[in-house]
Amino acid sequence: MTDGAPAALPPDPVQLADIAVELAGRAGALALRYQEAGLSVSSKSSVTDVVTDADRAVEDFLRTALAELRPADSVIGEEAGAAELTGAPVRWVLDPIDGTVNFVLGLPYFAVSIAAQVHGETVAGCVFNPASGELFRAAAGHGAFLGDRRLTGPRSVPLDEAVLTTGFNYDPARRARQGRVAGELLARVGNLRRLGSAALDLCTLAAGRVDLYYEGPLHEWDFAAGLLIATEAGVATSGLRGRPAGTHMVAGAHPERAEEFFGLLTELGVADIG
Structure with a gap:
């Protein structure tokens, strides 16, 4: 910046959310075309951690589109890792298909998740379920929405009446420990759901379809957009033991x-499993 020149304005969260929404819709349509044509499936960290040709194609599409729309920005995604640029105004966090197992099996609970971060803070996010057509979005300070409906978070009900959703790790030993904890929780809450997409679980919490959520450890692309949507809907979140929600743990509930x-x-001991 030269002397006397005005400082560059920070990126507008609403405009970033609009970009995420537009790209998520196109990415979701691409995912469905791959699903209809027949998927090529392989595994990553374990036999239960699957990836498809659609995951890679959708992420490639998103990266190419963002490079055209916002060439100065950084991108990190589940399948291709990070393309970090020094001094980038925005960092995009992509999960091309969150809930890949559901996607492979034809279960209609998977999503394209896109978040935009400025100075390490998520300021815009979109989670789109191509199977249902539901699109969740949020911009920091502007609330969270499902389509045109503003989201106001879960019910405030006693824990023994509350419906909880969670997820389990791909590592068998860690998953066994998580299962034991979930079994103990079943005696303390109203009921439990395991739906298969962290991004959509957080949106489901924001929409008041479940009352409680926890899961960890997670990757940033699993929760970045969904966590913003939940917090903008008024959900109280935590990483437990005084930490903010993050890769170690994301938990959410009605503030009361x-x-x-x-x-x-x-x-x-949920916080100790990861």
């Missing part, structure tokens, strides 16, 4: 139930 729920998770 958060302290009790987070305390229960800590008591049962």
